[in-house]
Amino acid sequence: MNAELAQTPLHSWHVRNGGRMVDFAGWSMPVQYSSLVEEHHATRRAAGLFDVSHMGRFRIAGEGTAAFLDRLVTRRVADLEVGQIRYALVCNEKGGVLDDVLVYRLAEEGGEPFFWMVVNAGNRAKIANWIKARLAKQSPAKVSFRDETAETAMIAVQGPAALVIAAPVCDANPAELDYYTGAVTQALGQWAIVSRTGYTGEDGCEIIVPAEAGLEVWEKVLQQAKTIDVPEPGVKPAGLGARDTLRLEAAMPLYGHELTEGINPLQAGLKFAVNLKDREFVGRDAIAGFQDDAAMLVRVGLELSGRRAARQGYTIFAEDRQVGEVTSGAFSPTLERPIAMGYVAREASRVGTPLEVDIRGRRESAQVGKLPFYRRKT
């Protein structure tokens, strides 16, 4: 293992507990502990615990922050109330996606208001620099930026039993938070942000605590899991492998796959995260121009008929015509067949369209499927 890799506050726990550590965006992270499929099923049926401390966490505060962020991201955030969280995109002037982020509006328990942003690990430096460059132009400087990634830990508890096992750890009961809201509270006596968010298609919460409290929170949630009855295979720590198959089934885009600087939010099917009307933000005019672009490839889901998965970079065909490329694919543990996402020409994007994917030299039949592949019963 490369000694240069960053380690989360839970790193030694992962190593002690059989985590297979891999380099992910410069971090040493567990891809799985025992079986990816078991960790996946645990999350769908009971709960999975994910160390997501590698994700970037920024505190942005001061007079004018709301207006500043509103010009930075594709979605209106100036109107966020304290406690609300919104998924949004940071785009460049050409409308290409620099990152997909969560913007939180919060207030400390003493009342001090601030914004919080969670960004992808691989884009942390890029987005921090992007924000700082824009802040450098403000005069007088009132908005402050602080990268609090290293000093905090972030744990995602996801699945039908997630809120039950997380609740005893947090002063604010996550079950009483609405979906996509959060609060500054305490977890085991330490400062914490608890939010009803996640990246698995399941209900659940994410807990951010000071780095030194991370291990205690993690272990306490796992301990809680032993006190309740849950379906097999029970509550499990889950690695990046399961996180990827879970988000793929839930059709959530992953930066570097469905989102890149060469892709705009509209073709990615993220119109809900773009507010064009009466707003000025970086990339707005370019994105507005894509609204009528019939030539643009669009994101679709693919269902394959065999057992072989279509993976990133594989070419998609409609008869003999090359119509696009796969961006993510795996064998779906829930559906027990291969699923994928990719970009295809609009005329090949309708649900049910028969397509083929070149899987290492052999064409396998596929069809455009309805997204998400998996939706939890509510």
Added chain:
Amino acid sequence: MKPQDLLFAPTHEWIHVEKDGGKAVGTVGISAFAVEQLSDLVFLELPEVGRQVKAGESLGEIESVKSVSDIYSPVSGEVIEVNSGLPDKLETLQEDAFGAGWIVKLKVADESELDKLLDYAAYQKQCEEAG
């Protein structure tokens, strides 16, 4: 079969050679270490009987939920038998990678190629360094 009786390629395939008349026949599989690393297997593609392969050429592919890997032939030869029941019973690889989980039998073309393979101790050392 005991792993100590096998030879290994650095790419995690094993071979066990027996003499059948004057001919050397090698049984080829993938190591228990490789099976564990792949985990959650979903698909195995076998070669056709009669196919000639060179050492290091792909014999087939094995796919897990997360990734796909080639199975490389440890030596040159002709595929004379495949474990045709294995793709439908991939758990056999988890249970007995060095026995019932064999993948193909090869008529070994050049026995001197066996000298380039690793014994179990050397292979284990490689795995420890990788793990």
